[in-house]
Amino acid sequence: MKANSVVPRNFGVPILLAQGSADLIVSAAVTHKFVAETCRAGQPVQFLQIAGGDHITIAKRTADTTIDWFAERPVPDDCGRL
Numbered sequence: 171m172k173a174n175s176v177v178p179r180n181f182g183v184p185i186l187l188a189q190g191s192a193d194l195i196v197s198a199a200v201t202h203k204f205v206a207e208t209c210r211a212g213q214p215v216q217f218l219q220i221a222g223g224d225h226i227t228i229a230k231r232t233a234d235t236t237i238d239w240f241a242e243r244p245v246p247d248d249c250g251r252l
Contacts, residue, residue: 178207184245185215188232190223209249216246 185208189201198219205217216239223231239245 180211180213186239188218188228190220190228192224195225214247217248
């Protein structure tokens with residue numbers, strides 16, 4: 171798991187991250203910590219929290235938002251509200 175983890179930092183490109191509250195593979199607490207640390211590193215992040223979403227369905231449940239996000243400039247930044 172450690173080898174498959176991303177170190178929070180400023181990636182220099184926009185980030186959209188979605189987390190389902192029912193995800194049993196990636197804990198919501200782990201994702202929240204990653205987002206907070208990434209924001210502290212100066213990286214803008216749009217963070218979607220999906221009630222009831224799980225690891226399998228999250229992509230489908232956020233597909234329309236994700237497609238719209240690609241066209242948005244400047245990209246939304248949720249760091250100020252986290």
